[in-house]
Amino acid sequence: MRSVLLATALALAPTLAFAERSPLSAEIGSTGIAATEARLAALSDPTPPDLFALAGLRFLSGVEQALQLRWQTGLQADWSELPILRLPIPQNPAARPFTSADLAALLDGVSTNMDGARSALETLGEADFALEIALSDLWFDINMNGARDEGEGVGDVAGLTFGGSRAVAVDVADPVIRFDTADAAWLSAYTHFLSSFVSVAQAYDVAPVVDRIAASTKAMKDLWGTTPPANAYDMMFGSQVDRVAIILQALAQTPDPALTRAAHTHLLAMITENRRFWALVKAETDNQGEWVPNDKQVSALGLNTPPGTGDHWLAVLAEAERMLKGEVLVPHWRYGAEAGIDIAKLFETPPPVDLIAMIQGEAFLPYARKGPQASMEAWNAFEDLVMGESMLFAVFLN
Numbered sequence: 001m002r003s004v005l006l007a008t009a010l011a012l013a014p015t016l017a018f019a020e021r022s023p024l025s026a027e028i029g030s031t032g033i034a035a036t037e038a039r040l041a042a043l044s045d046p047t048p049p050d051l052f053a054l055a056g057l058r059f060l061s062g063v064e065q066a067l068q069l070r071w072q073t074g075l076q077a078d079w080s081e082l083p084i085l086r087l088p089i090p091q092n093p094a095a096r097p098f099t100s101a102d103l104a105a106l107l108d109g110v111s112t113n114m115d116g117a118r119s120a121l122e123t124l125g126e127a128d129f130a131l132e133i134a135l136s137d138l139w140f141d142i143n144m145n146g147a148r149d150e151g152e153g154v155g156d157v158a159g160l161t162f163g164g165s166r167a168v169a170v171d172v173a174d175p176v177i178r179f180d181t182a183d184a185a186w187l188s189a190y191t192h193f194l195s196s197f198v199s200v201a202q203a204y205d206v207a208p209v210v211d212r213i214a215a216s217t218k219a220m221k222d223l224w225g226t227t228p229p230a231n232a233y234d235m236m237f238g239s240q241v242d243r244v245a246i247i248l249q250a251l252a253q254t255p256d257p258a259l260t261r262a263a264h265t266h267l268l269a270m271i272t273e274n275r276r277f278w279a280l281v282k283a284e285t286d287n288q289g290e291w292v293p294n295d296k297q298v299s300a301l302g303l304n305t306p307p308g309t310g311d312h313w314l315a316v317l318a319e320a321e322r323m324l325k326g327e328v329l330v331p332h333w334r335y336g337a338e339a340g341i342d343i344a345k346l347f348e349t350p351p352p353v354d355l356i357a358m359i360q361g362e363a364f365l366p367y368a369r370k371g372p373q374a375s376m377e378a379w380n381a382f383e384d385l386v387m388g389e390s391m392l393f394a395v396f397l398n
Contacts, residue, residue: 019132019176019177019178019288019289019300020132020176021132021133021134021137021176022049022131022132022133024036024049024050024053024131024133025131025132025133025134025137025176026137027039028057028133028137028138029134029136029137029138029139029148032139032141032146032148033057033060033061033064033138033139033140033141034061034064034141036053036057037054037057037058037061040053040054040057041054046123047129048124048127048128048129049129049130049131051120051121051123051124051127052120052121052124052129052131052179052183052184052187053131053133054120055117055118055120055121055124055184055187056117056133056179056187058113058114058116058117058120059113059114059117059187059190059191060138060140060154061113061116062109062110062112062113062114062117062194063087063110063140064140064141064142065106065109065110065113066106066109066110067087067089067140067142067157068140068141068142068143068144069102069105069106069109070089070106071089071090071092071095071142071143071144072092072095072096072102072144073095073096073097073098073099073102074091074092074095074096074097074098075098087157087158088151088156088157089142089151089157090142090143090149090150090151090152092143097214098210098214099210099211099214100207100208100209100210100211101207103206103207103210104207107198107201107202110194110195110198111195111198111199111202114191114192114194114195114198115195117187117188117191118188118191118192121184121187121188121191124184126181126184126280127181128180128181129180129181130178130179130180131178131179131180132176132177132178132179132289133176133177133179134174134175134176134177135154135155135174135175135176135177136153136155136174138153138154139152139153139154140152140154140157142157175289175300175301175302176289176300177289177290177291177300177301178288178289178290178300179291180284181280182277182280182281182284182292183277183291183292185273185274185276185277185280186273186274186277186291186292186398188273189269189270189271189273189274189277189398190270190398192266192267192269192270192273193266193267193270193398195262195263195266196262196263196264196266196267196270197263199259199260199262199263199266200259200260200263202256202259203255203256203257203259203260203263203350204250204251204253204255204353205250205253205255205256206246206247206250209246209249209250210246212249213242213245213246213249217238217242248353248355251352251353252352252353252354253352254351254352255350255351255352257348257349257350260346260347260348260350261347261348263347264324264344264347264348267324268321268324268325270398271317271320271321271324274313274314274317274397274398275314275317277292278310278313278314281293281294281310282294282310284297292305292396292397293305294310295307295308295309295310303396305393306385306386306387308385309385309386309393309397312378312381312382312385313382313393313397315378315381315382316378316379316382318378319374319375319377319378319379322374323343323374324343324344324347325344326342326343326344326345327372328340328371328372328373328374328375329341329342329343329368329369329371329372329373329374330343330373330374331373331374332361332364332368333361334360334361335361335368337373338370338371339368339369339370339371339373340368340369340371340373340374341364341367341368342367342368342369342371345366345367346367349366351363351366
């Protein structure tokens with residue numbers, strides 16, 4: 001049945017139109033993110049395309065600086081639960097140990113760059129513009145040598161290959177995206193998403209736990225002596241156990257409510273900007289180099305977005321917004337069908353995370369009340385629409 005639906009969607013899809021890359025795209029490909037961002041930031045009278053490029057490059061700078069710090073410290077892509085920390089990067093044979101100061105710098109850097117990106121977007125406003133960027137021109141100077149090396153392309157790092165996925169309508173080897181006013185709203189929404197993640201991480205003050213776990217791991221290794229271990233458990237699972245210990249011990253601390261409230265504000269702003277994005281996308285009549293298309297357009301990535309994708313995603317966001325505002329409650333298996341957890345209250349006065357008490361139900365009682373429960377109806381309808389590729393689309397659509 002899914003194959004029939006996909007074939008029908010492809011037959012009805014508009015013809016994919018290609019764009020040519022701009023000189024600014026070629027500049028990024030030649031000199032890199034940091035150099036191009038610095039030139040644009042120094043302009044006394046930037047044009048709308050300059051401002052969008054500046055915002056985009058600051059967004060990418062936040063990612064690049066985090067990847068560079070990971071490369072310096074040898075932090076590999078085994079933090080699969082977390083944005084940026086799960087992206088694959090080349091190995092550094094001379095890496096130094098990862099410390100709490102590194103984690104603090106990583107989070108501060110992402111936060112500063114997201115703020116900088118939004119500042120440029122606020123100056124841009126809703127001015128009309130178009131800027132053609134070839135994704136192959138985007139690369140991260142991960143090893144900080146000023147040159148593009150293998151594995152540093154944005155496609156290599158972000159996994160911008162959809163081969164074998166049901167979501168791919170057209171195989172595009174070297175996509176060129178024609179970014180426009182709507183995409184500025186999409187970018188703004190994504191900066192709020194990353195800022196919310198950083199605010200939560202900072203609220204639970206993960207950094208000191210990193211040093212404590214590192215010290216305990218070293219002390220355990222010192223106990224080994226010269227006798228080889230009797231098994232390979234540490235080699236297979238040691239780093240994963242350390243990672244889980246860091247996360248759980250950090251979450252067990254009392255968080256900073258000012259930062260969780262900031263995260264809550266960012267998530268609501270993300271939804272607002274995403275709505276603005278879809279309103280602008282629906283008004284578009286062209287079909288050239290689209291990033292996220294409307295029902296009459298085709299993504300330059302070759303991604304198959306079925307008719308109604310925007311409306312279904314907006315319904316998902318509407319339900320998420322209702323949860324964030326406490327208008328609907330998150331069900332808990334112990335609270336019955338007439339009550340649930342008020343997420344807005346959780347962000348307002350956040351607790352330390354006690355998994356056992358949360359599963360048992362006691363820990364959430366201060367945030368529980370009677371009221372309508374959140375529904376999965378919008379998400380399930382969206383998942384059916386995109387034929388099982390919901391997580392791919394969730395990341396893409398933001």
